[in-house]
Amino acid sequence: MKNILSVSLLIVFVFHVSISQAQPDRWQQRVKYKMDVKMDVEKNQFKGKQSIEYTNNSPDTLKVLFYHLYWNAFQPESMMDARSRELGKRVVNGRNDWDGRVRDRILNLKPDEAGYQKVNDVKVNGRAQKVKLYETILKVELDKPILPKSKAVLELSFEAQVPVQIRRSGRDNAEGVRFSMAQWYPKLAEYDYEGWHPTPYIAREFYGVWGDFDVTINIDKNYTIAGTGYLQNAQEIGHGYEAAGTTVKTPAGNTLNWHFVAPNVHDFVWAADPQYIHLSKKFRDGLTLHAFYKIDPDKLKAIYDGFSPRVKQNMSADQYISNYRREWENVLELASRALPYIEKTCGKYPYQQYSFIQGGDGGMEYPMATLLKGAGRGVVIHEWLHSWYQMMLGTNESLHSWMDEGFTSFAESRTINFLENFKDSTPHEGAMRAYIAISKSDYNEPLTTHADQYETNAGYSTNAYVKGEVFLETLAYIVGDKNRDAIMLKYFDTWKFKHPNPNDFIRLAEGVSGIQLDWYKGYFVNTIKTIDYSIDSLWEEGGKTKIRLRNKGTMPMPNDVQLTFKDGSKLMAYIPQYLMFGSKPQDDASVKRIEFAPWKWTDRFYTFEVDRKLLDLKIVEIDPRHQTADMERKDNRLELNW
Numbered sequence: 001m002k003n004i005l006s007v008s009l010l011i012v013f014v015f016h017v018s019i020s021q022a023q024p025d026r027w028q029q030r031v032k033y034k035m036d037v038k039m040d041v042e043k044n045q046f047k048g049k050q051s052i053e054y055t056n057n058s059p060d061t062l063k064v065l066f067y068h069l070y071w072n073a074f075q076p077e078s079m080m081d082a083r084s085r086e087l088g089k090r091v092v093n094g095r096n097d098w099d100g101r102v103r104d105r106i107l108n109l110k111p112d113e114a115g116y117q118k119v120n121d122v123k124v125n126g127r128a129q130k131v132k133l134y135e136t137i138l139k140v141e142l143d144k145p146i147l148p149k150s151k152a153v154l155e156l157s158f159e160a161q162v163p164v165q166i167r168r169s170g171r172d173n174a175e176g177v178r179f180s181m182a183q184w185y186p187k188l189a190e191y192d193y194e195g196w197h198p199t200p201y202i203a204r205e206f207y208g209v210w211g212d213f214d215v216t217i218n219i220d221k222n223y224t225i226a227g228t229g230y231l232q233n234a235q236e237i238g239h240g241y242e243a244a245g246t247t248v249k250t251p252a253g254n255t256l257n258w259h260f261v262a263p264n265v266h267d268f269v270w271a272a273d274p275q276y277i278h279l280s281k282k283f284r285d286g287l288t289l290h291a292f293y294k295i296d297p298d299k300l301k302a303i304y305d306g307f308s309p310r311v312k313q314n315m316s317a318d319q320y321i322s323n324y325r326r327e328w329e330n331v332l333e334l335a336s337r338a339l340p341y342i343e344k345t346c347g348k349y350p351y352q353q354y355s356f357i358q359g360g361d362g363g364m365e366y367p368m369a370t371l372l373k374g375a376g377r378g379v380v381i382h383e384w385l386h387s388w389y390q391m392m393l394g395t396n397e398s399l400h401s402w403m404d405e406g407f408t409s410f411a412e413s414r415t416i417n418f419l420e421n422f423k424d425s426t427p428h429e430g431a432m433r434a435y436i437a438i439s440k441s442d443y444n445e446p447l448t449t450h451a452d453q454y455e456t457n458a459g460y461s462t463n464a465y466v467k468g469e470v471f472l473e474t475l476a477y478i479v480g481d482k483n484r485d486a487i488m489l490k491y492f493d494t495w496k497f498k499h500p501n502p503n504d505f506i507r508l509a510e511g512v513s514g515i516q517l518d519w520y521k522g523y524f525v526n527t528i529k530t531i532d533y534s535i536d537s538l539w540e541e542g543g544k545t546k547i548r549l550r551n552k553g554t555m556p557m558p559n560d561v562q563l564t565f566k567d568g569s570k571l572m573a574y575i576p577q578y579l580m581f582g583s584k585p586q587d588d589a590s591v592k593r594i595e596f597a598p599w600k601w602t603d604r605f606y607t608f609e610v611d612r613k614l615l616d617l618k619i620v621e622i623d624p625r626h627q628t629a630d631m632e633r634k635d636n637r638l639e640l641n642w
């Protein structure tokens with residue numbers, strides 16, 4: 001009896017422990033990079049050595065490894081070149097659809113302008129390995145497999161030529177920045193619960209293994225480097241990194257060795273230029289913000305000359321250049337103003353630095369840094385927010401681009417609204433309109449589409465950026481604003497430094513809100529079905545007003561129906577969706593709410609009654625805060641002129 005009892009207690013104890021540890025701890029691989037590179041700024045080439053301590057936390061025996069060699073895309077007739085030229089011919093809405101930055105530029109690269117990454121001497125645990133090159137992917141066929149729950153040391157040497165700036169990374173961009181060094185090193189592909197992700201680089205988005213980076217870059221001593229991580233030898237480097245008021249002791253020679261470490265990131269970017277102005281601002285103990293930019297008037301004038309006559313009519317070249325300069329001068333102030341709100345709504349920024357770096361060809365996010373063409377407010381806030389959505393919540397953005405770009409766009413809209421003292425009551429209205437437009441177009445595709453597999457650039461952009469934003473606003477319509485906001489914070493706390501996917505988000509949202517949401521993911525993510533509710537009819541019966549709604553759409557929703565009476569009073573009729581198995585709490589206590597029975601999605605019509613005379617009624621409106629992308633908004637609202 002005693003033995004049996006103690007065994008059952010033990011079982012209870014073990015069971016309890018395994019539950020409390022279960023949820024987010026899906027296994028994930030881990031890397032520890034050590035890289036040493038020597039940059040030749042004359043030839044635009046560098047050589048380096050890389051060693052990765054790789055921990056296979058998976059239950060699987062790995063027989064191969066894959067590395068990304070992104071810069072091999074910048075060679076004539078590469079997959080990126082072929083895809084860009086084919087899709088470049090397509091016209092959507094009267095505009096050339098494909099990325100104007102690429103088009104046929106790769107085809108026309110001369111040998112000293114193309115990019116390459118060559119890898120030599122691949123060793124695993126000291127033994128030479130057989131490799132096969134598939135343009136931007138290197139496959140390593142392991143002589144001995146890497147066993148589950150074991151570590152391996154992966155070593156290689158590499159040499160690379162920095163391509164002329166075409167897309168994201170490269171040399172000598174339009175603003176004159178010498179080196180924008182993104183996707184610059186042989187990057188181990190991620191192996192996760194779905195297996196390997198050896199996605200050839202043809203256009204967009206990244207996915208990496210979580211880990212720690214230790215990077216030393218040897219470069220001409222006149223260059224300032226900006227990037228991911230913490231500079232370890234600031235006192236011998238200077239360039240604005242040294243402690244204020246101290247003297248820098250630079251070693252002899254024409255080059256400097258910049259030593260950076262970056263803990264718990266999944267990529268490492270850097271940029272370098274001899275004319276960078278370096279601004280920094282201590283935001284709080286343990287967090288410094290940096291900006292790196294240069295003003296090359298000739299380059300900026302050339303950019304200005306390319307603007308449309310309409311833009312030029314409203315702004316002279318000098319005005320353009322002085323605005324451009326002012327935006328960079330103010331970028332750290334803008335970032336500091338936004339950060340408290342961002343941390344309140346998205347979660348705390350945990351790294352010690354963040355750098356806004358002029359470089360690249362637009363705005364592109366990396367751990368602890370972004371490469372920006374200019375420091376306009378929208379792009380600065382957007383890229384800053386990618387620190388949360390992708391740099392800490394490391395979604396596979398090839399597969400779930402809407403959780404990266406879309407969640408970022410959502411946070412961007414609300415952060416911009418915060419910066420403007422919340423003057424906009426519908427900050428996501430633009431996204432709603434774009435969602436409706438794409439839904440009516442013939443280039444709509446479901447959000448389950450891989451980022452490289454969208455038929456059009458327009459389809460990708462709207463899906464990734466706009467639908468992800470609408471998804472989170474409509475989520476608030478279903479679960480309530482306060483629940484949605486709590487979900488975003490819990491999502492960050494639970495999944496930071498991991499690889500969340502749509503199921504993880506939905507399951508967590510269900511846990512926080514107590515509302516079932518599998519149907520919402522089913523319709524919104526897996527299909528291109530749309531929402532369309534309308535007011536069908538009203539009549540009076542026995543002194544009460546009956547209101548009949550109609551579901552004309554293909555995606556069911558709960559319904560908020562706001563009734564405004566002639567005396568100015570308001571009533572919110574709330575009709576949960578049956579599939580929710582629950583109802584949202586009332587966030588706004590200032591309007592009286594009546595909750596009605598849930599609407600079964602299989603019924604096209606739904607009738608409810610309120611204890612007021614029909615003639616008392618002035619306005620009936622479904623979804624008055626425009627939280628859903630209702631395809632035909634005009635039949636959502638009925639204004640009665642008795």
Ligand SMILES: [Zn+2]
Binds near residue numbers: 382
């Ligand atoms: Zn983005």
